[in-house]
Amino acid sequence: MKITDAKVFLGGPKKNYVTLKIITDEGIYGLGDATLNNRETLTAAYLQDYLVQCLIGKDPRNSEDLWQYFYRGAYFRRGPIAMAAFGAIDMALWDIKAKLAGLPLYQLFGGKSRDGCLVYAHATGSNLEVLLDSIEDYVQQGYQAVRVQCGIPGMPTHGYGVSEQDGLEKNFITDFSGSVPKEEIWDTDKYIRYMPEVFTRIRERFGDELKVLHDVHHRLLPREAAAFAKTLEPFNLYWLEDPTPAEDQAALRYVRQHSTIPLAIGEVFNSIYDCNKLIEEELIDFIRVAVTYAGGITHVKRIIDLAGLHHVRTGFHGAPSHSPISMAAQHHLNAWAPNFGIQEYLVLDTPECAALFPSEHKLVDGLFYVSDAPGLGVDFDETEALRYRYEQGFHPVTRLVDGTLWNY
Ligand code: GCO
Ligand code: MG
Secondary structure (H helix, E strand, O other): OOOOEEEEEEEOOOOOOOEEEEEOOOOEEEEEEOOOOOOOHHHHHHHHHHHHHHHOOOOOOOHHHHHHHHHHHHHOOEEEEEEEEEHHHHHHHHHHHHHHHHOOOHHOOOOOOOOOOOEEEEEEOHHHHHHHHHHHHHHOOOOEEEEEEEEOOOOOOOOOOOOOOOOOOOOOOEOOOOOOOOEEEEEEHHHHHHHHHHHHHHHHHOOOOEEEEEEEOOOHHHHHHHHHHHHHHHOOEEEEEEEOOOOOHHHHHHHHHHEEEEEEEOOOOHHHHHHHHHHHHOEEEEEEEOOOOHHHHHHHHHHHHHHHHOOOOEEOOOOOOHHHHHHHHHHHHHHOOOOOOOOOOOOOOOOHHHOOOOOEEEEOOOOEEEEOOOOEEOOOHHHHOOOOOOOOOOOOEEEEEEOOOOOO
């Protein structure tokens, strides 16, 4: 069996998805997702200009050797762009392998450990009342877990994860309107003082059963994070995410020593070497890597296994950054992983998205069920793809109130 061609597509409904299609001489094809938010043309170019030509003539069944070929073969290793490109190739090869076997992908990992996998959605409000309504909306839809982000009174801009317009726009992080990023102002003290009130009101209104998550988005110093985590303990959060910038693995020791709050880290990591210390020293409770920019299924499976040895559960990244292809790869891993925790999942339920990426996967009452179609269980409609073009967008840039550049 040989790879005969591989094509890269860029674009999608309100998103610049980077989709890879690997074609074989036996008519079976595999799909991969190399979307890297606001860097999409770079992963597309890396695939197109350097990697695709190396795939032609190779046996797609040797996904491990091909992973090693790209990873070890690259002198300049790692980084989100390279790992997202390798990730897309790897997903597509697993898709081919499972289609060849005539099995849904999770069967190749060891079958299912559960039927429905817990997911969480994003509730957001420019103020607390709007946030409470947003949570209510998800609870009514049957969600059992919700991430909550709230506007902070007196903070000049809304803060991470808070939509500027009240309403249900789900993908507001990328700004497509300018030629340079917008700037936001962050006030740590106001944030730390206000959030306990937010969680008090959430628990009063929704009780103890709702799983409540919160994302700090790397905004705190280790000491601030430790103090903040201690303050939040009575609210029994499901997790506190990215309290400090994740590249400093040692910083988490400080937070850990002072609080038992569950910590979730890792959405910006792209290899096992970014999180092995965190996992082996049991400094975190959830690992948040994504199959896209953490090198695909082959590499993320190694991270899952290492995490499992240390009581660390999975909580993969699933912001709208990912196309239904990599989300499907994660859902198959979730169905299998003995140490699965939760999956971030923002439903891309527009008719346009369903037409571009047809699939039978489904979400019922806050649980995700993978379909039993062979492979990843997601297709890609090339004719639909012709409707979309790349559109440049940016993440905002963050400054402290005195103008100091801060972590986004
Ligand atoms: C999350 C993340 C995202 C990121 C986004 C960046 O927990 O979902 O923090 O919202 O900000 O993926 O591109
Ligand atoms: Mg996050």
